Amino acid sequence: MHTAVVLLTRDLRLNDNPALADACASADRVVPLYVLDPKLADLSPNRTRFLHQCLADLRERLRQRGGDLVVRTGDPVAEAIRVAREAGAETVGVAADVSSYARRREGRLRDECERHRIGLELFPGLAVVDPGAVRPGGGGDSYKVFSPYHRAWSATEWRSEAPTPRRVTLPDGIEVGTLPSIPAGESPHAAEGGETIGKRRLSAWMRHIQGYADAHDDMAADATSRLSPYLRWGCVSPLTVAEAARSHDADAFVRQLCWRDFYYQVANVFPKLSTEPYRPAGDTGWRYDHDALEHWQDGLTGVPIVDAGMRQLRAEGWMHNRARLITAAFLTKHLGVDWRLGVKWFFRWLIDGDVPNNSGNWQWVAGTGNDTRPYRRFNPIRQALRFDAEGVYVRRYVPELKGVEGAAVHQPWRLPDSVRRGLDYPAPLESHRDEAVWLRG
Numbered sequence: 381m382h383t384a385v386v387l388l389t390r391d392l393r394l395n396d397n398p399a400l401a402d403a404c405a406s407a408d409r410v411v412p413l414y415v416l417d418p419k420l421a422d423l424s425p426n427r428t429r430f431l432h433q434c435l436a437d438l439r440e441r442l443r444q445r446g447g448d449l450v451v452r453t454g455d456p457v458a459e460a461i462r463v464a465r466e467a468g469a470e471t472v473g474v475a476a477d478v479s480s481y482a483r484r485r486e487g488r489l490r491d492e493c494e495r496h497r498i499g500l501e502l503f504p505g506l507a508v509v510d511p512g513a514v515r516p517g518g519g520g521d522s523y524k525v526f527s528p529y530h531r532a533w534s535a536t537e538w539r540s541e542a543p544t545p546r547r548v549t550l551p552d553g554i555e556v557g558t559l560p561s562i563p564a565g566e567s568p569h570a571a572e573g574g575e576t577i578g579k580r581r582l583s584a585w586m587r588h589i590q591g592y593a594d595a596h597d598d599m600a601a602d603a604t605s606r607l608s609p610y611l612r613w614g615c616v617s618p619l620t621v622a623e624a625a626r627s628h629d630a631d632a633f634v635r636q637l638c639w640r641d642f643y644y645q646v647a648n649v650f651p652k653l654s655t656e657p658y659r660p661a662g663d664t665g666w667r668y669d670h671d672a673l674e675h676w677q678d679g680l681t682g683v684p685i686v687d688a689g690m691r692q693l694r695a696e697g698w699m700h701n702r703a704r705l706i707t708a709a710f711l712t713k714h715l716g717v718d719w720r721l722g723v724k725w726f727f728r729w730l731i732d733g734d735v736p737n738n739s740g741n742w743q744w745v746a747g748t749g750n751d752t753r754p755y756r757r758f759n760p761i762r763q764a765l766r767f768d769a770e771g772v773y774v775r776r777y778v779p780e781l782k783g784v785e786g787a788a789v790h791q792p793w794r795l796p797d798s799v800r801r802g803l804d805y806p807a808p809l810e811s812h813r814d815e816a817v818w819l820r821g
């Protein structure tokens with residue numbers, strides 16, 4: 381009788397889960413295992429809440445198939461080995477990942493498996509196209525620029541989706557362990573985790589996907605998929621999402637999934653993406669102005685479009701992509717604050733926060749990353765007038781400005797004194813009071 385352990389990490393789903401599908405097809409007994417790692421527990425209350433919701437949903441779905449989710453707390457490597465030995469498993473399967481933490485974990489797991497004569501099997505599933513599977517000609521280890529990567533990625537044959545297991549049979553006598561409670565999180569309007577909700581969101585999105593190309597930058601329309609937290613935790617498979625989008629000819633949307641894969645292949649060869657500049661030449665002259673940083677974090681810079689984005693982040697644990705670009709550019713290019721401080725703040729709040737996408741995008745904006753135009757600037761007022769033309773997005777998140785109609789909300793300093801004095805809203809930060817500063821951007 382063959383027994384397999386599947387160490388789940390951020391592939392919290394039954395659908396198109398190559399590690400789980402392989403174990404269910406090749407072993408008689410399967411232990412789907414999740415180990416709560418105390419080292420990751422305090423990074424973000426929002427993500428912890430989402431994760432615990434995912435685990436509860438996964439347990440329910442596994443139980444419906446005769447199995448269960450086995451839960452342990454501790455070092456994932458030590459616990460995986462302990463469970464494998466208890467269950468008499470011959471193999472441990474895990475999805476390959478790219479962050480330096482995940483890679484160290486994988487290395488230790490390999491050593492321990494070898495020591496205990498247990499087979500370790502690595503599986504795809506994190507991306508549509510595996511990091512490292514598409515390489516530039518001439519011997520490079522990864523693509524540094526998106527467009528050629530996108531061309532190569534689009535020409536690559538995708539793997540087939542793995543079948544969803546119909547039955548999961550646990551070994552006799554295994555202690556399944558208690559699910560962690562679901563903590564409050566920090567954002568009152570955060571999305572709820574789990575494969576069940578992720579699948580529902582994906583089906584609902586397919587009814588709106590045709591409008592994506594035209595509306596994805598319209599901040600008030602909120603016309604993006606909001607699938608990112610579900611992709612981050614693997615509640616939906618990136619391949620399943622990409623296949624569904626491709627069947628709707630939604631090229632603009634598929635291209636965004638390619639951006640996600642792009643940053644995974646960058647992180648795969650440059651795992652220190654969160655702390656070290658990808659392009660060191662751009663990494664100079666940062667300011668460490670904590671007062672400015674705090675105003676930015678609190679959504680009190682006095683620039684409405686920036687403040688709206690920062691408040692959306694706190695309220696929902698998520699932010700519209702256009703607002704991420706504007707707020708990140710404001711911190712790094714206007715306030716001149718080190719991008720690493722922005723990475724950290726986003727990483728605390730974002731439910732979809734992960735190393736490749738958060739840090740990769742921050743570096744792109746800061747001019748230290750994969751942008752072919754590293755000196756570009758985003759003028760927040762022009763961005764606001766273009767992508768929130770009626771000011772609806774700003775008024776949604778900055779209630780102090782509710783009474784200001786139309787696009788006038790983007791430049792409260794231009795309002796007549798009598799109106800401005802009645803607003804409980806700050807003037808722009810000292811260094812940014814002169815409107816000429818915006819126009820240079």
Ligand SMILES: Cc1cc2nc3c(=O)[nH]c(=O)nc-3n(C[C@H](O)[C@H](O)[C@H](O)COP(=O)(O)OP(=O)(O)OC[C@H]3O[C@@H](n4cnc5c(N)ncnc54)[C@H](O)[C@@H]3O)c2cc1C
Pocket residue numbers: 596604605606607608609611612636637639640641643699700701702704705708726730732733734735737738739741742745
């Ligand atoms: C400073 C900054 C930080 C970011 N941090 C993260 C992060 O931690 N995690 C994260 O998933 N995304 C991050 N993004 C990318 C992007 O903003 C989000 O993926 C997107 O807003 C999620 O919303 P959505 O699911 O509705 O996206 P949609 O527009 O519906 O796009 C579909 C999917 O494509 C992928 N995608 C879209 N845009 C990008 C992009 N620019 N880079 C990489 N993948 C993309 C995401 O997986 C997204 O779910 C960041 C962007 C910036 C500018």
